[in-house]
Amino acid sequence: xSSRPMSLALVKEFKKRIKAEEDSIKAEEKxxxxxxxxxxEKKRLRVPNKDNGLDMDNYSWAQTLQEVTITVPxxxxxxxxxxxxxxxxxxAKVGLKGQPSILEGELFETIxxxxxxxxxxxxKTLSVHLTKCDRMxxxxxxxxxxxxxxxxxxxxxxxxxxxxxxxxxxxxxxxxFDQRQKQLGLPTSKEIENxxxxxxxxxxxxxxxxx
Numbered sequence: 001x002s003s004r005p006m007s008l009a010l011v012k013e014f015k016k017r018i019k020a021e022e023d024s025i026k027a028e029e030k031x032x033x034x035x036x037x038x039x040x041e042k043k044r045l046r047v048p049n050k051d052n053g054l055d056m057d058n059y060s061w062a063q064t065l066q067e068v069t070i071t072v073p074x075x076x077x078x079x080x081x082x083x084x085x086x087x088x089x090x091x092a093k094v095g096l097k098g099q100p101s102i103l104e105g106e107l108f109e110t111i112x113x114x115x116x117x118x119x120x121x122x123x124k125t126l127s128v129h130l131t132k133c134d135r136m137x138x139x140x141x142x143x144x145x146x147x148x149x150x151x152x153x154x155x156x157x158x159x160x161x162x163x164x165x166x167x168x169x170x171x172x173x174x175x176x177f178d179q180r181q182k183q184l185g186l187p188t189s190k191e192i193e194n195x196x197x198x199x200x201x202x203x204x205x206x207x208x209x210x211x
Contacts, residue, residue, distance in 0.1 A: 045150040052154040054147055059103055061142045065168055066135050070128040072102055078123050085118045094128060105143035109134055136171050152179060
C-alpha cells in the first residue's frame with residue numbers, strides 16, 4: 001500500500017491547521033485593534049459639564065433633548081445692535097460687529113431656525129437658543145469637527161421628566177435605562193428587544209437550524 005495518499009492527507013491536514021491558526025491570530029489582532037480604538041476614542045471624549053455640554057475658552061454650550069443653549073460673555077455695555085448672530089439650518093455664527101467671529105461653524109445636527117432665537121442679558125451675556133430638529137438624541141459636539149463629549153455621561157434631570165411631552169419623556173427614560181444597564185454590564189433595551197424577537201422566531205420555526 002502506497003504511503004503517498006497518506007502523505008497528501010497529512011499535508012492537507014497540516015495546511016488546514018496552519019490556516020485555522022492564522023485565522024485565529026488575525027481575529028485576535030482585529031479584536032485588540034478594535035479594543036485599542038475604543039480606548040483611544042474613550043480617552044478623546046471629554047466629560048460634559050453639568051448642563052450636558054462643554055465649557056470652551058470664550059463661550060460655553062449646554063443642551064437638553066429639545067434645544068442647545070450657547071452662552072457668550074461680551075464686554076459690559078454691549079448693545080443689541082452690536083451683536084452679529086446668524087442662525088441657519090446647519091450652521092451658526094456669533095460675534096460682534098467689526099470684530100472676528102467668536103464662534104462659527106457647521107452645527108453637529110440641524111436646527112429649526114424659526115424656533116431659534118438669541119437675547120442679550122444685562123448687556124454682558126449673549127444667549128443663543130437653538131431648537132433641535134431631532135429631539136431624540138444628544139449632540140456630541142456643538143460643531144462638526146469640534147471637541148466631543150461622552151454622551152454616556154450626560155445626565156437628564158429626573159425632576160423635569162414630568163414637564164416633557166410623552167414622546168420625549170419616553171426617549172429620556174429609555175436612555176437612562178440603557179445607561180444604567182451598560183454601567184452594570186447588562187443588555188440594553190435594544191439588545192433585550194432583539195433577543196425577544198429571536199426567541200419568537202425560534203418558537204414559530206422550530207425546525208429551522210438557527211445559529
